Amino acid sequence: MHRDDLNDGSRMEESSDHEPWTQWLRQHGPRLLLLARQWTRSAADAEDVVQDAFVRFWRHQRKLPGSPFALLVTSVRRAAIDLGRRESRRTAREEAALAGEPAEAWFEPEMDGNDERRAALEAAIRALPEAQREVIVMKIWNEMTFEEIGRALDCPANTAASRYRYAMAALRRELNAPVR
């Protein structure tokens, strides 16, 4: 199923009636998880956020008018912000333990043996400021327009487009830089 299918309410309703939610989650969950990962401190937190948002969406929101995908993205972001508020009470010890955990890869390893390049790209993306990273993830892997991104992030579409250009320029600079 392509993302366009999600924005077509009738097609989505038809498909969700005939397909189990598991198929839907397996197909679209990866990019939602990647998005949630931009707003959370660990992979486990990102999973909690997607679980919360998806269950709410599937139960109550998938038949609401409007774009289901945009609703889900907003839901994921809100769940991440709520979690962030709750987690701000974490103890320093928990924070230290979290910081010591090995970073879990955001992308699947490449099958063609070019995993070094994947690792370099991922490292460059991780090094971007959050405001640029979230736009890149929404644009590249969630196929959102700048208008949709602006609505999701409460900023003008032009601002989203600028952040995207800055991010892409920074990525290109980083990837073309000589190996240190």
Next chain:
Amino acid sequence: MSDDFTDLEHELQQLRPRAVPAPLVGRVAKDLAEPPRRRGILAEWRTWILPAAAAAVLAVTVTSIPFIVREGAITQETVAARAPSDSAGTASPSAQAARLHPVRATNVLYDAVDEGIVYLDADTPAQRMRLSYLDTITWENPRGGESLQWTVPREEIFFVPVTAN
């Protein structure tokens, strides 16, 4: 530097976000298998009792101000009647305070959060909205020009019935 990022975009698109882990699918399955929690409006008392109490205190305070001021003004008039030679500059502190009159009340909406779906009863879903305001009340002394400004935060929570097509 060129703004054509086509090659880089294409390369990024080749990266596949990590698959949904099986335990997450299991947790979602468990959540969806359970009947949804039907939270009535009364069960939400923790979320609205404090803002409601704050709003009530504010309302009582605002409605009391004219009486407080009027009481002070009467006292001042009484003092003035008893001691006609007493000028405004030597009036007592309470009389000074009594000269302040509420002249302006504004509220600024600075945040609106859609908090998702709740159930008002077993079959009535509603969208819960939380609005955050800053209320500012200004008192002024029309003669001396002194002013006092009081700003307090306030939250309103309301429910919008949801209908599914």
